[in-house]
Amino acid sequence: NSFTMAACLDCHKNPENRIAEFKLIKDNLKKGPEYCSACHR
Numbered sequence: 001n002s003f004t005m006a007a008c009l010d011c012h013k014n015p016e017n018r019i020a021e022f023k024l025i026k027d028n029l030k031k032g033p034e035y036c037s038a039c040h041r
Helices: 006-011 022-028
Strands: none
Touching: none
């Protein structure tokens, strides 16, 4: 997956569709754009 703004926004809007184990890890995720490798590369 290439890290583009579109990929970044799609993952932020629909993480359960992009990350298979999202339900298992969602409580431990650091949230916000400051933790996004696509936003901050």
